[in-house]
Amino acid sequence: MLVFLRPDADAADRERVLALFRAEGIRADLRVLGAVAVVETPPSGNRLRDRVAALPGVERLESSESAAYRLAAGHGRTTRVPVGGTAFGDGSFAVVAGPCAVEGREVLLEIAEAVRAAGAHALRGGAFKPRTSPYTFQGLGEEGLRALREASDRTGLPVVTEVMDPREIPLVSRYADLLQVGSRNMQNFPLLQELGRQARPVLLKRGMSATLGEFLAAAEYVLSGGNGKVILCERGVRTFGDDTRNTLDLAAVPALRSRTHLPVIVDPSHATGRADLVRPMARAAAAAGADGVMVEVHVRPDEALCDARQALLPAELEAMIAECHAIRSVLANGAGLMTGAR
Numbered sequence: 442m443l444v445f446l447r448p449d450a451d452a453a454d455r456e457r458v459l460a461l462f463r464a465e466g467i468r469a470d471l472r473v474l475g476a477v478a479v480v481e482t483p484p485s486g487n488r489l490r491d492r493v494a495a496l497p498g499v500e501r502l503e504s505s506e507s508a509a510y511r512l513a514a515g516h517g518r519t520t521r522v523p524v525g526g527t528a529f530g531d532g533s534f535a536v537v538a539g540p541c542a543v544e545g546r547e548v549l550l551e552i553a554e555a556v557r558a559a560g561a562h563a564l565r566g567g568a569f570k571p572r573t574s575p576y577t578f579q580g581l582g583e584e585g586l587r588a589l590r591e592a593s594d595r596t597g598l599p600v601v602t603e604v605m606d607p608r609e610i611p612l613v614s615r616y617a618d619l620l621q622v623g624s625r626n627m628q629n630f631p632l633l634q635e636l637g638r639q640a641r642p643v644l645l646k647r648g649m650s651a652t653l654g655e656f657l658a659a660a661e662y663v664l665s666g667g668n669g670k671v672i673l674c675e676r677g678v679r680t681f682g683d684d685t686r687n688t689l690d691l692a693a694v695p696a697l698r699s700r701t702h703l704p705v706i707v708d709p710s711h712a713t714g715r716a717d718l719v720r721p722m723a724r725a726a727a728a729a730g731a732d733g734v735m736v737e738v739h740v741r742p743d744e745a746l747c748d749a750r751q752a753l754l755p756a757e758l759e760a761m762i763a764e765c766h767a768i769r770s771v772l773a774n775g776a777g778l779m780t781g782a783r
């Protein structure tokens with residue numbers, strides 16, 4: 442059983458809860474996670490439920506299963522997450538665009554100008570890359586971060602970039618507006634816990650084999666540390682299909698909508714791995730009610746050092762954005778999706 446204490450519970454309130462279990466010979470552990478203080482007891486603690494619930498400072502009692510994403514849970518409203526001068530989850534359709542990796546200063550500046558002109562709201566680009574093979578391009582590190590900052594300053598677009606290691610958080614935070622946790626790190630708990638202590642918002646990508654419950658529990662690691670600014674990103678899951686790089690789980694968008702108040706965006710680039718499928722799947726994401734998309738764009742895809750086959754051209758990005766807006770306005774004016782109807 443988990444006993445959640447009220448935010449204003451003081452040391453005496455905590456001690457009273459612990460003492461009640463102690464007096465009954467039941468183990469009770471106090472855990473303070475930034476925003477949340479909780480007392481955990483083994484199931485035997487259940488028989489004291491009513492007495493514990495009546496203590497001052499006790500907010501509520503829950504099972505570990507129902508509590509796994511208590512801060513992430515909610516429906517019928519979306520939390521607005523500001524990122525630089527833009528926002529996710531405010532009812533608009535946010536578009537994050539840019540290369541898979543920062544390959545060099547000049548090419549990044551070129552891409553940044555192009556995606557801004559095409560209508561993107563934020564610039565993406567990896568400086569630390571989680572590559573499957575250790576022999577392939579691993580990213581430019583701090584040099585890449587500096588290029589991202591310069592591109593951001595020139596275009597006014599906030600920067601989204603991946604952080605893979607808790608030790609790199611201070612460095613990446615100096616340059617980035619939104620810290621990305623990649624699919625491979627969705628359950629890197631030390632990383633999530635450290636991000637929970639940060640002021641910067643977090644873009645959490647779904648693990649390629651994660652259930653939605655696991656995805657939300659991963660978000661809870663960040664939220665429970667005191668960082669309430671989390672954006673979720675569906676990026677495709679592993680299935681038997683091999684026509685696309687992953688299988689885009691679009692049902693995750695409305696399914697998450699009914700379980701969480703966090704904004705949900707879709708990455709059709711990594712979900713499909715094919716440039717020809719990115720635009721149709723971005724349109725589908727808009728139709729499913731996503732708060733935005735993140736797509737890979739390159740001015741010369743043939744020269745891209747990673748994920749070349751899924752990169753859109755800037756002109757394709759511009760067309761994609763127009764199509765997504767058109768779909769949203771049809772739904773808002775006609776079918777009523779944006780007002781919560783099924």
Ligand code: PEP
Binds near residue numbers: 603676
């Ligand atoms: C990325 O967006 O740069 C990336 C590596 O994607 P994912 O973690 O979803 O594979």
Ligand code: MN
Binds near residue numbers: 542711737747748
């Ligand atoms: Mn990529």
